[in-house]
Amino acid sequence: MEFFLHKTGHPNLEVQSVPDGPVAEFPIPSVSREDGGSYTCDYHSITDQSRWSYPSDPVEIIVAGLLPNIPALTLVLIPLRELTQLGPSSRIPHSRSRSEKALMDTGSISTGGTDLIQPGAVLDPTHLGSKGPGREYPKPTIWVSPSRVVALGRSVTIRCEGLYPGMQFFLRKAGHPNLQVWTVPDGPVAEFPIPSVSREDGGSYTCEYRSITEPSRWSHLSDSVEIIHQGVWFVLNKEGRHFPPVDSDGLEAEFPISNIHRDLGGSYSCSYHSKSEPFNVSDPSDPVELVEPFISSQPSDPVQLVVAEPSLPKPSISVRPTRGVTLGGPATILCRARSQNATFLLYKDGRYWGRMAPAGDMAEFPVAGARWEDAGSYSCSYHTTREPVAVSHPSDPTRLVVRDYTQGNIVRLALSTGVLLALALILAEAAHGWRRGRR
CATH class of the missing domain: 2.60.40.10 (Immunoglobulins)
Structure with missing residues (x-):
């Protein structure tokens, strides 16, 4: 066992571990006025520290006066399972036979060495060994x-x-x-x-x-x-429907829901009541909504809220190639500012398209494999690293044109073929007329 000695009015306690016996000793080598007072003890198992004894009855040390050569004193603490009451019928360990004899024969306190202290005893340095009164006030x-x-x-x-x-x-x-x-x-x-x-x-x-x-x-x-x-019982409520209560020894409970289906969506709240008072139920909690993904819409496209900073000059923007890009071909949108190490924001038809933070004063936004939907009006703005929430006004817009030269070539070839056929018909008609004239 591990024993704890408490003195009334003092927050600090003394601890003594006794792995091989039921008795702990707390020696007081030289009794002083500060040692006077009320003492109690308790103990717990060394291997299972969650198991505690009840506190012992108090024992009082009253110092009536101080004289030189006061004998040393030791407090001997015995668990209640070993000693329930000090008296002629008590059984204590044989190693304390001298204390046992002193208590059984006279009921007084022996001096010098190791002794048991009777509750309510008075330690008088002038006459250690006499019994004295206990505490003055009755117990509360x-x-x-x-x-x-x-x-x-x-x-x-x-x-x-x-x-x-x-x-x-x-x-x-x-x-x-x-x-x-x-x-x-x-x-x-x-x-x-x-x-x-x-x-x-x-x-x-x-x-x-x-x-x-x-x-x-x-x-x-x-x-x-x-x-x-x-413990308490927790009850889950859904729009007038009550789920089976959950037993809990703590301050929270979990209600697992498996096999989610449409009918489980809705508003939930919970309440609780003590096991000993099943009809004394708490007020319901604030409701929480269970929303199923398949009955909800997909989230909207993001929108960018930009706060323009008038002190930042607007950037310039350009497109390469300038005359348009072939369908499926590469293009580049360039945005240039007057500030180094800026972060550029690109917009297409007024909607946020992307961002880039190059090392210099220009950002290049590549468009690989141009599609019809890439065509449109582009602009850009920027902000500095020191003021990320202050953004410049957008640049003047520029247009990216996506062309399909294959279709143009087919049209031109068809027109050329038509012209050639028309010329052939005209020549054939002229030749036929010339032959008839010679006849």
Whole structure:
């Protein structure tokens, strides 16, 4: 086991690992005034650190005075499974036989060496070995409202009630070294709220208090109270239809949907309720829409929003070859600016076509394998790397002409053939007339 020693009012704790026995020892070589106070301990398994014991009953060290040559003292901590009550019928390890004899025979505290400390004992350096009174104030009452059994995410309040006003209350959780402190100058009750219960909030709690004006006057430790968290049921709703609830021990649930079809599209919301309160259901969540791709349109073509910067001179644009490009042939659109390292934007018929960031002051946009749809009016603009959102005014437009010379050649050949046929007919008619004239 690994043992933890807590001193009331001190955030730091002492830790002692005991791999081969049930007893941990915390020596105090020379008792001083600072050592006085209330001590408790708890322990957990070395191999399974999530399993904790309840805190022990408190033991009080009260230093009544200081004299030289005070004997050393050791606190010996024994798990409850080994020692439930100090008395004549208790059984403790044989290695502590001297302490056992001192407690069984006299009920007092032995001095010098290793001894067991009885709860409520007084350490008086002038007479170590006599019994003394315990803590001064009675132990407080601790409870959880509205219930110590709570669903995750709900709120609870731990209340600690003493008998007198003007007290400072301390809330402890088993296995956690940090304390919560609440000062109540005008009442006997301290409240420790937990707005949203999580898994870490479950466990055993105790509390104690002391006087605000006299911090050395403490109460006994309260009885322990347990906060038990429980899971919730989540329900998925679709336009009046309820899906089977999902059991969850956490703060979320998953509803898998397989085999998507048209009827599953629509608006969904969810709610939840505690397992112990099935009729106390939360308000529904905000709705979320499930949209199926096959009943939705394809996204539109993008549109470019350009903010013109008047201080940037507009670029120039040209096309090669200038007299047009043959259908299927290559062409190049050139855009030139007066700024180096600019990013150029090309537009066709007013719509964004592409961008290019060359190293110099000119960008070349190639058109490989010109098609009929590539023909049209082109313009370009640019922006600098220092101001990417400030774009120049567009250039004057230029036109890319796509020609099909094959069709032109066929037309010309057909016309030439027609002319030749007409000439042949005219010559044939003339020759026929000349022959008739000679007869």
